[in-house]
Amino acid sequence: MTETFGTRLRRAMDERGPLCVGIDPHASLLADWGLDDDIAGLERFSRTVVEALADQVAVFKPQSAFFERFGSRGIAVLEKTVEEARAAGALVVMDAKRGDIGSTMAAYAETFLRKDAPLFSDALTVSPYLGYGSLKPAVELARESGAGLFVLALTSNPEGGEVQHAVRGDGRNVGATMLAHLAAENAGEKPMGSFGAVVGATLGDLSSYDLDINGPLLAPGIGAQGATPADLPAVFGAAVRNVVPNVSRGVLRHGPDVVALRDASARFAEEIRTAVAAA
Numbered sequence: 001m002t003e004t005f006g007t008r009l010r011r012a013m014d015e016r017g018p019l020c021v022g023i024d025p026h027a028s029l030l031a032d033w034g035l036d037d038d039i040a041g042l043e044r045f046s047r048t049v050v051e052a053l054a055d056q057v058a059v060f061k062p063q064s065a066f067f068e069r070f071g072s073r074g075i076a077v078l079e080k081t082v083e084e085a086r087a088a089g090a091l092v093v094m095d096a097k098r099g100d101i102g103s104t105m106a107a108y109a110e111t112f113l114r115k116d117a118p119l120f121s122d123a124l125t126v127s128p129y130l131g132y133g134s135l136k137p138a139v140e141l142a143r144e145s146g147a148g149l150f151v152l153a154l155t156s157n158p159e160g161g162e163v164q165h166a167v168r169g170d171g172r173n174v175g176a177t178m179l180a181h182l183a184a185e186n187a188g189e190k191p192m193g194s195f196g197a198v199v200g201a202t203l204g205d206l207s208s209y210d211l212d213i214n215g216p217l218l219a220p221g222i223g224a225q226g227a228t229p230a231d232l233p234a235v236f237g238a239a240v241r242n243v244v245p246n247v248s249r250g251v252l253r254h255g256p257d258v259v260a261l262r263d264a265s266a267r268f269a270e271e272i273r274t275a276v277a278a279a
């Protein structure tokens with residue numbers, strides 16, 4: 001039987017620590033790295049990040065938009081990036097934030113979660129804001145493929161609250177409702193389920209939320225958006241052990257020097273380890 005994403009992720013977190021490094025080839029980063037904002041620059045950037053870090057981080061999170069902007073040739077680089085990262089032993093969370101009505105969602109699921117698809121990834125970020133139930137085809141295919149999802153629950157950006165903090169008729173807010181759906185999805189799974197939530201590290205005290213979803217919590221916002229590893233225990237409380245902190249620009253800005261990239265990633269990893277151990 002295929003091992004679940006939750007099982008594979010927990011093992012990777014135990015072995016390498018939970019840091020997820022984002023592969024976000026911003027035009028400004030390509031320029032800082034002395035690369036042209038073209039397909040060759042994109043390829044060099046992505047390959048450098050993977051080669052520098054694939055043996056030390058648990059998870060890479062390529063941001064699809066930065067590849068899509070180059071059209072089909074950018075997608076080809078994305079495919080290669082996913083393949084090389086997985087071949088080197090890291091897990092890949094595809095950050096494509098897909099979400100649509102169920103029948104179209106099924107096609108997105110085929111794109112990223114069918115085992116033999118060119119862009120197959122260990123997990124996919126998805127938006128539940130067409131209704132959590134619209135994600136059902138992705139949940140089902142992820143289960144079949146041993147893959148996972150990260151569902152946007154409480155995002156790191158200041159605008160997110162307008163939707164996510166909206167209070168429903170039952171008194172619960174929208175973000176909390178998404179967390180409850182995920183807890184139900186992951187019920188009984190060991191060592192944890194494969195259906196994670198995205199919860200920003202920038203959000204301050206989240207003790208009014210039940211973050212105990214028996215699944216991973218992808219926490220972007222460390223580095224360029226202002227949160228630090230030391231903030232994690234105060235934000236996540238007891239759930240900090242299931243947190244997969246993401247850093248993109250905070251690591252990537254140290255390239256293209258491979259040693260500097262490795263050092264930056266190792267520094268974040270150590271700060272995260274210290275913060276989680278003290279929690």
Ligand SMILES: O=C(O)c1cc(=O)[nH]c(=O)n1[C@@H]1O[C@H](COP(=O)(O)O)[C@@H](O)[C@H]1O
Pocket residue numbers: 022024063095125154155156157198199200220221222223224225246247248249250
């Ligand atoms: O799903 C995400 O990864 C995500 C959710 C969220 O709430 N906030 C957020 O910043 N992200 C992504 O996480 C990464 C953060 O990048 P840095 O701010 O450069 O570390 C980007 O790829 C964002 O698209």
